[in-house]
Amino acid sequence: MAKSPARGGSVAARPAEELRVVGRPIARHDARDKVQAAILYAADWQMPGMLHGVVLRSIYPSARIRRLDTARAAAIPGVAAVLTARDVPNNTLWTDVPGQTSQVGALRARIQVLAERVVRYQGEPVALVAAETLEAAHAALEAIEVEYEPAVGVFDPEEAARPDAPRVHEEGNLLARWHVRCGDADAALERADVVVEHTYRCQFIDHAYLEPECGVAWIDADGVVTIRVATQVIEHFRDVAEVLGLPHNRVRVIGTYVGGGFGGKEDVTVEVFLGLLASRTRRPVRMIWSRQESLLARPKRHPFRLHYTTGASRDGTLVAQKVDLLADSGAYAYLSALVLMYATVTAAGPYRIPNATIDARVVYTNNPPTSAMRGFGGMQMVLGYESQMDRLARRLEMDPVAIRVRNALRKGDRLPVGQELDTHVGVAEAAQRAWAALGPRRAPSAPGRRAGRGLACNIQPYGRIVWLHDWASAWVGFEMDGTLVVRTGVPDVGGGQASSLCQIAAEVLGVAVEGVAVHIGDSALTPLAGTTTATRQLYMSGNAVLQAAAGLRAQVLPVAARMLETPPDRVTLSDGGAADASGRRLEWAAVLKECARLGVSRSHLGVYHAPAGDPVDLDRGGGRIFPDYTFGAHAVEVEVDIETGAVAVVRYVACHDVGRAINPQSVEGQIQGGAVMGLGYGLMEEVVLDRGVNLSTNLASYLIPTSLDVPDVEPLLLESGEGKGPFGARGIGEPPIGPPAAAIANAVEDAVGVRITELPITPERVARALGLLGAPRTDP
Amino acid sequence: MTELIVAFTLNGERREVRVAAHETLLTLLRDGLGAIEVKDGCGEGVCGTCTVLLDGEPVSSCLLLAARVAGRQVTTVRGLAPVGSLSLLQNSFVPHGAAQCGFCTPGMLLTAHAFLQQHPRPTREDIRRAISGNLCRCTGYVKIIDAIEAASAGAAPASPSGAAPARRG
DSSP: OOOOOOOOGGGGSSGGOOOTTTTTOOOOOOHHHHTTTTOGGGOOOOOOEEEEEEEEEOOSSSSSEEEEEEEHTTTTTTEEEEEGGGGGGGOOOEEEOOOOOOOOGGGSEEEESSSEEESSSSOOOEEEEEESSSHHHHHHHHOOOEEEEEEEOOHHHHHHHHHSSSOOOOSSSSEEEEEEEEEEEHHHHHHHHHHEEEEEEOOOOOOOSSSSSSEEEEEEEGGEEEEEEEOOOOHHHHHHHHHHHHOGEEEEEOHHHHHHHHTTTTTTTTTHHHHHHHHHHHHHHHEEOOOHHHHHSSBBOOOEEEEEEEEEOOOOEEEEEEEEEEEEESSSTTTHHHHHHHHHHTTTTTOOSEEEEEEEEEOSSSOOOOOOOOTTTHHHHHHHHHHHHHHHHTTTTHHHHHHHHBBBOOOBBBOTTOOOOSOOHHHHHHHHHHHHHSOOOOOOOOEEEEEEEEEEEEEEEEEGGGGGEEEEEEEEEETTTTTTTEEOOOOOOOHHHHHHHHHHHHHHHHHGGGEEEEEOOBBBTTOOOOOOOOOOHHHHHHHHHHHHHHHHHHHHHHHHHHHHHOOGGGOOOEETEEEEETTOOEHHHHHHHHHHHHHHOSEEEEEEEEEOOOOOGGGGBBBBBEEEEEEEEEEEEEEEEETOOOEEEEEEEEEEEEOOOOOOHHHHHHHHHHHHHHHHHHHHHHOOOTEEEOOOTTTTTOOOTTTTTSOEEEEEEEEOOOOOOOOGGGOOOSSSSSSSSHHHHHHHHHHHHHHOSSSSSOHHHHHTTTTTTSOOOOOO | EEEEEEEEETTTTTEEEEETTTOOOHHIIIIIIITTSSSSOOOSSSSTTEEEETTHHHHHHTTTGGGGTTTTTEGGGGGOOOOOOHHHHHHHHHTTTTTOOOOHHHHHHHHHHHHHHHSSSHHHHHHHHHTSSSSSSSSSSSSHHHHHHHSSSSSSOOTSSOOOOOOOO
């Protein structure tokens, strides 16, 4: 185990009412810049002599490349480079866990940078062009001659899982498989008073952040390939270096403020292509993917087929859960094996299950690749376990809250995988609070509409898997005038990541948060802090900043105390400087000048190591997988139009135990935004594929919620104070996306008595289930 | 390639530029005039990030040919207030936490600005309808609607702390 984190001296242990900055809903440091559009996003950056980079993509989902000729393209005036796989020093991109211990079996994945002999999905990159103008670049794309020989593909995961299926990769289509066993689920199901068994399906969806993938690369001093890019992971500099065949310290990634990430900017996007083009041309190159290109070719969310068998005793106590999962990885592995692990670990839901069997597989197909997206395998499970809970409640004539409260996990319980929950588990409380907040039932707003209510709880990890030995570092220092600087390699994707770090530093050092300068996201200049993924940034970098600030406080406080001739514990720090109990003050400049005279450092580097563990054999019930989990419950009221099947969400309450809200306003924003993204997933979003051909390549056909599609989400924050982040915070980035789809499915059944088992819950599906479109489809 | 000379007003300043006949206003603004405050989110008129005001009316600049703005007034978010200061509406977005990633914010502000000019005392539902052509993927819209509501003529004065109250369980 790594050493336990510094808790910020006594500061982090203070009761909430004594905190000045932490826990306050303050405006973020970047808010004024954002409302003036003064932020330079990745696509806003231009360099003198900059070329325009574009990608040639496969038009087939499965084909061999018989001939690839770039001569005509390269001859077009203004074209500076045309690259194919032959031009890539190392054409294999390994998806590792950036900066961490790696190579945990199937967790290490291989992607071809540019297609060599085979294309495995529609939109797979085949060639790159850099040209003086975008027009010339597009003309060159047209002029590249590719002769494809279409090959048989496989597009359905069930079919891909069969031994005689066409192989997407030589090693076969089964990419990863995980099992969890605890107790004896089969025997327990035999003895159960009630058993419900059903299949659920969820769909491909897209991140659909408003900023498409983009960046600018140039060769800087000493030949350092510098890439300014919209990314959640600046540590992809290593991947770029590997592909280019350069030492790692000759590639630098500068992460910009990101126009939305949600997992879609977690894998490499444009940065490797930019590195290749800039290295070849020795000129700055900009690449901006169009929305259509982004929707066509970037990794999506994993569709799952979930088969659940749940047993309970007559009083509603769960006795067994059997889950069989099959997920579609699309054509490449990316993070599929990890996504499947998250699904496996959380598939039994936030409930005590003495007997569980979970079998999970993910297979290759010739569909677009799937990878990270907010909720990362864990969120897809909620439709399964929460639909089952409602069906059990119905069979047992129990209240939806009562059955959940009866079975809710509590602190000290173990998950089926064996991990003991060692912090507060707020499921039962969240379910009760969210449900109560809906208030008295109301009549539907119009004739022809039926109202119904639904509840869904969830469990979602925060922080990385413990055997990845996650760490984050941050530097906090005073300038000589007493202003404070925070440096950390955090990418800020809009969740308020950097701003919360300013609050933490300001709290510990007693200064005003408005005055803190924060420098983030530069792989060469800021201490590395890991990825803005896995709901880990506040937890990890927050602890690193807390440690750095506490270290700095411990350095400067004794100096101030000596100058004030008072014991250190009598000194208070504020924006103006240090003061003793009588109110005698020293300006910061004076204290720092004295530090300089004495040779006392005015900065501190904090390195936070998360609790670590050995790799776990899920089969044997290994124990700790994740540092901790965030729990919540969402309650929804819908109105279903019994003539059209349309579902309107009229009331929405989302409750999570966030441990401690560092910035309640940011926490609310995460909950409201996550819930609405989950409503989109539940009601309307789907990337429609026809045998691997993407039919949802523009925003007019890929629909995401507008302001008219969703109600005001009412966030309820529970603050148990027991999270593993700074000041007892838990992560909240991903958790709120879990419950919405299941909550709606439950509410629809409450309203009109039909159970929808497949997402999204479109008017057509509801109408079909209501028998409005001919015979109702039988429930699987 | 046919080129035209187009004269128009950008944020109160007269501009005369040479544009290709097929060039969109969005390309002209971002690449030709450095008005990078106008964002490019979809290029098909759906997302609303490229919204500008044309004679005070919100339009998607990605769907408008640059040549069509001859003789007209184009306003971007930088035209809402003098450099370094914020309009009442912009200022309202700050304490309400209405900007998360910030990418939809310029277009959202322009749509809301034009709307409030014409409907100074809107209901929450009016605001919801008004911004339905501007997508936001981060906020769930609540704090954006809060901010617009607070900037409208019918709003109660802002709380002295400057921040919207947080809701706690």
